[in-house]
Amino acid sequence: MxxxxxxxxxxxxxxxxxxxxxxxxxxxxxxxxxxxxxxxxxxxxxxxxxxxxxxxxxxxxxxxxxxxxxxxxxxxxxxxxxxxxxxxxxxxxxxxxxxxxxxxxxxxxxxxxxxxxxxxxxxxxxxxxxxxxxxxxxxxxxxxxxxxxxxxxxxxxxxxxxxxxxxxxxxxxxxxxxxxxxxxxxxxxxxxxxxxxxxxxxxxxxxxxxxxxxxxxxxxxxxxxxxxxxxxxxxxxxxxxxxxxxxxxxxxxxxxxxxxxDDALDRVHRERADPWDVDSWYERRKRAVTLAALPGEHYRSGLEVGCSVGALAVDLAGRCDRLLAVDASPAAVEAARSRAAGTGGSALTVRLAQVPDEWPDGQFDLVCVSEVGYFLSPRRLDAVVERCAASLTARGHLVLCHWRHQPVGWPLAGPAVHDAFLAAGFPVLVEHQEPDFLLHVLGRPG
Structure with missing residues (x-):
């Protein structure tokens, strides 16, 4: 016009x-x-x-x-x-x-x-x-x-x-x-x-x-x-x-x-190369706790939803034959691909995708939803819960890790994200709580 x-x-x-x-x-x-x-x-x-x-x-x-x-x-x-x-x-x-x-x-x-x-x-x-x-x-x-x-x-x-x-x-x-x-x-x-x-x-x-x-x-x-x-x-x-x-x-x-x-998350990644300070002790320790909580030593196929700059994706790829990491931010995907290339590994693929609408095809025995659930609307979160249940293999593991406080400008906080998965019947295999973050490893419902 x-x-x-x-x-x-x-x-x-x-x-x-x-x-x-x-x-x-x-x-x-x-x-x-x-x-x-x-x-x-x-x-x-x-x-x-x-x-x-x-x-x-x-x-x-x-x-x-x-x-x-x-x-x-x-x-x-x-x-x-x-x-x-x-x-x-x-x-x-x-x-x-x-x-x-x-x-x-x-x-x-x-x-x-x-x-x-x-x-x-x-x-x-x-x-x-x-x-x-x-x-x-x-x-x-x-x-x-x-x-x-x-x-x-x-x-x-x-x-x-x-x-x-x-x-x-x-x-x-x-x-x-x-x-x-x-x-x-x-x-x-x-x-x-x-x-x-x-x-x-x-x-x-x-x-x-x-x-x-x-x-x-x-x-x-x-x-x-x-x-x-x-x-x-x-x-x-x-x-x-x-x-x-x-x-x-x-x-x-x-x-x-x-x-x-709504390009807020892409702007964050365009304006700062490391918007979440992934190399800080807090973030490195949180990733170590997440990896230690995984019940499986190795997984055939993994999916990380919302990979940001790829720090956790690189770590998870070391435990998977193949790992697909997705993010809705083009800037984040570019950063994650650069980080993955620097590791020299071939197990990790990074793809641009908006969830839940562009959910990847296939079954995964490891699905990770970390620090991204509160950037979804309540309705989109419910859809992601359904997609995770449908994508997880019978003996697969779902990993959730989120900051426990309220992000400014978004309606959900980390505990509400985890509650949505728990209400859907995912059995709890591991639970870890700290003042600043909450970690669950869940099995497939039923």
Whole structure:
């Protein structure tokens, strides 16, 4: 999609120009069973303009609603002679709580305080905050955020962060446009995954009142130059219609092809040659404990899931006729191949693969899942548990080793990863616990 430079105070696409395109969209309905609606805003007022009708509709249907604004929106009037950024931040925080209370009385609203205009520089912080809000029960959550193709840098960054958080937690992601109504073209409305939520009279009225609650944006701060109204009648007309438009599923990638995937682990490996300090005493000792815990002296065929830079893979290969090590990070795979080549051994093969979707074929009498389970969403972890059970030979061994603390930005910790395997019926052959890591060697279920 071609991005357009736009100005809020210059004419854009009128609300009437969108009517036919919006009316032609298929309808959207909330899931039947009430769950949690987590609403992400880049600035206070996004949650009302783009999602206010959904918030009211969900609240009326018994959903639990929570709003998270990345910034205070303190730079909305950079030339104001009457309001410093700090004062405007305080005003907009009050307006946010007032608007949310009109839409969903009692719903919590949090402002993270990231810098207005620089959300893209703090995406990892926003991802971590959203993952913490969603938690480990993402199946019950609809996470809504500004559209990744909205044309405003903060909106697009908030949308990308929400997309990553949804992927890590299994939450359902819906995206809403705000500024695209102003600069976009109705003929470019994505066809796949774009839906219309029809709003009842109560939702329309609540949204209208919530819009007015954002007084610093819909009315002038004063009569002085620099305090002009930010959202005038022409812009607000886009949000007065009795329907909201949502991008779900295929709509977001089609509309924003440059939106980055969750490349956090690959970035870690690109930025540091040894991101986990694998040659430290802690890591070397942990690998020695892992090797000592293996009941078998030698294995015919092994699989390591999430090999990172290959330190453990090289050690395991010494106990296997052949070992396949996989990782989803191209940088990690390159590092692991270099390490393997330096050992001179031929038993180890390193391959790029995203688990569980690209699970290797074949049966293995040794499978190792080490320090990677908490980088999976709960649903993907369950699938990995199933793949391990199906891939392990009758007398095979499954090795689990994980840090016991909570990784920032991910919903699961090491003990929860091990619990998922234990709950699936893998018999315990070896258990080793230390303050910082947990080790299990398991047999095949049944």
């Amino acid at each position: 071609t991005r357009a430079l736009f100005h809020h105070d210059r004419p854009g696409t009128s609300a009437a120009a969108w009517d036919a395109a919006v009316a032609s969209l298929p309808g959207l309905a909330l899931p039947d069973a009430p769950g949690r609606l987590v609403v992400v805003a880049a600035h206070p007022d996004d949650e009302t303009l783009g999602a206010g009708g959904l918030v009211r509709t969900a609240y009326a249907a018994g959903w639990r609603v929570e709003v998270v604004s990345a910034t205070h929106g303190e730079r909305s009037h950079p030339g104001s002679p009457t309001h410093t950024p700090d004062r405007l931040a305080a005003v907009r925080a009050v307006e946010l709580h007032r608007a949310v209370d009109l839409l969903a009385p009692g719903a919590p609203a949090t402002v993270l305080g990231l810098p207005d205009g620089a959300v893209a520089e703090h995406e990892d912080e926003l991802v971590a905050a959203l993952v913490e809000v969603v938690g480990t029960h993402g199946d019950d959550v609809v996470l809504v955020a500004p559209w990744r193709g909205d044309g405003h840098p903060d909106h697009e960054a908030a949308g990308r962060a929400a997309a990553v958080a949804a992927s890590r937690t299994d939450a359902r992601l819906w995206e809403y446009p705000v500024w695209w109504w102003h600069w976009g073209d109705p003929s470019a409305l994505p066809s796949a995954g774009t839906l219309r939520l029809d709003l009842g009279p109560d939702a329309v009225a609540a949204k209208s009142a919530a819009v007015q609650a954002h007084g610093s944006q819909v009315r002038p701060l004063s009569d002085a130059p620099g305090d002009e109204v930010l959202l005038g009648p022409g812009l607000l007309a886009h949000f007065a219609r009795h329907a909201e438009v949502w991008f779900t599923g295929d709509a977001a990638p089609d509309a924003a092809p440059d939106a980055a995937p």
